[in-house]
Amino acid sequence: MTDITINSTDRHPRRLHPLALRIMHWINALAMIILIGSGWEIYNDEVIFGWLHFPHWMTIGGGPEGALQWHFAAMWLLMINGLCYLAYGLATGRFRRKLFPIWPRELIATVRDALRFKLAHDDITHYNPVQKLLYVGVILIIVVQVLSGLAVWKPVQFSELASLFYSFQGSRLVHFIGMALIVGFLVVHVALALLVPKTIGAMLTGGPEVDDGTDTRRELRRWP
């Protein structure tokens, strides 16, 4: 018998991205890919812009009926996962710690550094102001995307919500623009992650341990 122990297994270190957050991130990624791919197939059935059709090979569903099935299945995945994420971010204080505050002065300085290729990537535990703005922005866009989606789905039952988007085609257009912005975010997000691959590793394994007041359990205790 031995009583030798390994310290780290007793300590339960707090990772940059806790397990719950990583699971929600990848569920969201999956839901988003399904929603975008099937959404393109649904769009093709009645295009908004005559010059824009999405090639069949990059859509999901094989036809409008299949695409609608995928879209209205992944919708639940996105909404339930998204609500969990918002609750988690607010309850643990992660949003407050990671995404705020965003100072305009720092934002401008970061953009300037980025344009001069002088942006530091050594510390992935802190987001720069541009990252913060993009993350807050995409969260808000997804919220609006869910609302415009509900307005397209139920223009009569949710007629009060639908009237915010002016008309049925208004809701469709907002839903399309939301998709375009999310795809734009995805392109930048994936490109930057590939440039700094350790960020991908961190979203898979949790990343470096963080002790600088980022202990979510401590945050939870502070919650009334």
Add this chain to the structure above:
Amino acid sequence: MKTPSPSIFRPDGGVDQSALKEHKALIEEIDRRKILRGAVSLGALTMLTGCNVTHTDAVQSVLKRISQFNDKVQELLFRPNHLAPTFSESQVVKPPRFNAYYDIEDIAPVNVASWKLELAGKIKDKRSWTAQQIYALPEQEWIVRHVCVEGWDYIGQWSGVNLREFLERIGADLTAKYVSFKCADDYYGSIDMATALHPQTILATKYAKEPITDPFGFPLRLRTATKLGFKNPKWITEIEVTNEYRGGYWEDRGFNWFSGI
């Protein structure tokens, strides 16, 4: 650290844990690679959704079940007395937009002289109706939006007998689950009773105050303000009140059955 279980392959003094401690970083690294590899495979799998994964029977049956779950959700979301937005006569599109499972050139006009509306199922008075009798019924008019599952819409002005009034007149069992329709062009469809009883659901005989023309369902079609276009059968020849699920032409081809808006 758990105490290792006794084993003949393990030294009496226990395993020297210092080696494990020394190479902890390496072991974690290996583990990470495995996770990364797994994740990349999963990512590659999602790329295949367009061709392989989506068409397996298992996936299809899950999607079908979710679509049926969505029927239930839409039933709960349905507000029986909430009216769809209505519009002014100046916004009405004339003629309405055509859509069917075939082109407009291929429609087969109904001979109104021999046409009859048959009644079936949980209905007390199953006598059939001629077009003349139907057109003599009290009318109501709704100027509402028609939304197609494809994504287009237009404002239409429809009039005819209110379906609830008609169902009451023929002594239909209003506690039945479905109202089902058969059409002259072999199209068929069914709606839930709550939608059938909605104030803006009518058996339409006129569009913009004129009798409906052939492509749009003359002499009789359904017009409900709370469902997608394909849930509004044209050239109706039979109405059945039933507790049996009858599906519909597009629904049996994978479109959502409730399809409320």
